[in-house]
Amino acid sequence: MKNNFIPFNWPHMTGKELDYIKESYLKGRLAGDGPYTKRCHEWLEEHTGCNTALLTHSCTAGLEMAALLLDIQPGDEIIMPSYTFVSTANAFVLRGGVPVFVDIREETMNLDERLIEAAITPKTRAIVPVHYAGVGCEMDTIMQIAKRHDLKVVEDAAQGILASYKGRVLGSIGDLGAYSFHETKNVISGEGGALLVNDPELAHRAEIIREKGTDRSRFFRGEVEKYTWQEVGSSFLPGELIAAFLWAQLENAQTITDGRLVSWKHYHELLAFFETRELLSRPVIPEHCHHNAHMYYVLLAPHIDREKVLLELKRKKINSLFHYVPLHSSPAGKRYGRVHGTMVVTNRLSERLLRLPLWFGIEAEKQNQIIDSIGGILTRVKR
Template sequence: MMSQKVPFNWPHMTGKELHYIAEAHLNGSLAGDGPFTKRCHAWLEQKSGTAKALLTHSCTAALEMSALLLDIKPGDEIIMPSYTFVSTANAFVLRGGVPVFVDIRNDTLNIDETLIEAAITPRTRAIVAVHYAGVSCEMDTIMEVAKRHHLRVVEDAAQGLMSYYKGRALGSIGDLGTYSFHETKNVISGEGGALLVNDPDLKLRAEIIREKGTDRSRFFRGEIDKYTWQDIGSSFLPGELIAAFLWAQFEEAERITTQRLASWQHYHGQLETLEAKGVLRRPIVPESCQHNAHMYYVLLAPEINRQEILAKLKQQGILSVFHYIPLHSSPAGLKYCKTHGDLEVTVRQSEQLIRLPLWVGLTTMLQDKIVEVLCDAVN
């Protein structure tokens, strides 16, 4: 039994979070869109090249804003993978939309771009590209299909801050992109998210939807002398204390990513032998993708019992976990969504995947022990 328990995730603090929160408090600026929020917006816009970045209280909120911005109506279909978090689908179901699930790729576990076109019907309005583990979908193909069929593209880049596809930031390629800053992500604010508005024509309406359907943002910029209710919307913005915390993280985003990548690479090297034995498969990152080391997962061989492996790791104080239960097999998925094809890869990979502990501060000594325990378990 290991003397030290190893959590799956440990939220990283840069050391400046409380200082910036105190500064926001001292300024008497606690509601949304204060000085720290503006700094975060500018940072995101500079990093991604998006037309407009807007902090939200979660990535879920950013996805719900996307459904509103795209005017999703009852019966509209949205193509997406089933292997994703519930928010990806739920945001559109809330508007009466119908998620249409297609299978994922065997290598990256991202949506299989070669299956999208066959799933398009006259009711299809959009494609949602979920960048699993911060590794990009094949965005060139997805954008070409969308353009050919006059569809919108939303990037669910919840796990993708500081990841790139052919040099372009994830979240900045489709019409809209979404980020998560939940405490399980690389860069965090506890709860939090952001919407990237890459289509300039959607900028003003995004601001209105985010501010309860009012043109309040324009009023505070001095562009109008009063603000009023203009459109449907809700309160999607976070408070300034969240933004202050997040700003401390943004300042260290490069260092956080570098440290996580070092841990990811260490796992990758240590697990090469087990992959060669055929008992597991390591993550595959295409050459066109620069990832952010959001997670390190392995896919166990079909003959290995995943629950037994997880139990053996837990016995040694190591908290390793599986990931999504495919949405198409869930009660709500069966009720509100459709599938196109048999989703064979989705089912198989979701049943074989386990995620290993990965966080800033995880030592190579602990990683070596995790690999040692995993090796004993699978053998």
């Protein structure tokens, strides 16, 4: 943060990461599924209530494992929002699946559950809700739809650790869930992720798929005399040094979340004035959702030019960002997926969304500076 530059994100270190990495180094435990991996698995299982948690080298890997577990075949359709990261679609396209893009809710930027049922065809195999900004999708309705149509639900909870929907932790509600521990997330390991297996019938296969399609994990537990190739899989597990870093973060996950919530609420209070003047809209958190302050975004009023806002903030050394380019409008999205219905909300809101700098420990003074800058800019940058 040189020359008073305010970055979009600043990775938080607890101070224990290097100690745990050093311990693994000195003990010669470098490959995956060592003691720290086990601790991370136990923490995730305890805090989410999932049947089995498995660390992966990314959330992308967790979603790819989900596609393998569901045995996605060429032509199978998977319903998902277009307003999401490319991995949500890529994981299924790699198996020949077809993403079916459905519009989002204006209040939360989440998949609009009211549009899902009309998008279901005989080829539909799964629904993939994405919990945007750590705010839960309407999972009761989504699970009911899935049950009626015999579909699987894979929660893309990349942004959702320690957030919940009606008291249930995000990622633990569907058949499968995936977390991200990327540097930009609340709890980090540089790169990294996890697959939460909530359906007990999928747990054994998940372990095999993660270990190159072998029963190697059972061998190391002494359950089989030798391990061999059982089915299609890949190397989805991270090394032990990644798990050691992550363990230091998980030990402090609630403290990190609480601190981010303080900063999120400060933004929310500061921006109320600009919402009353109809210059922007603040995030909406449904009463039955407990979010984790993963992100603070605003939706600029239609008459505000977002590109000019971003440029002005950059000149003031503030790194604010837009977010996803909707997948349905991308070259690959048009090639591999299809749209159901209109994308009116997705198209409109994706052009107005602005993310503000937020990390654990951001000073209130910096937040005040950011909002003061935005306030001055919004009165000048009309379309």
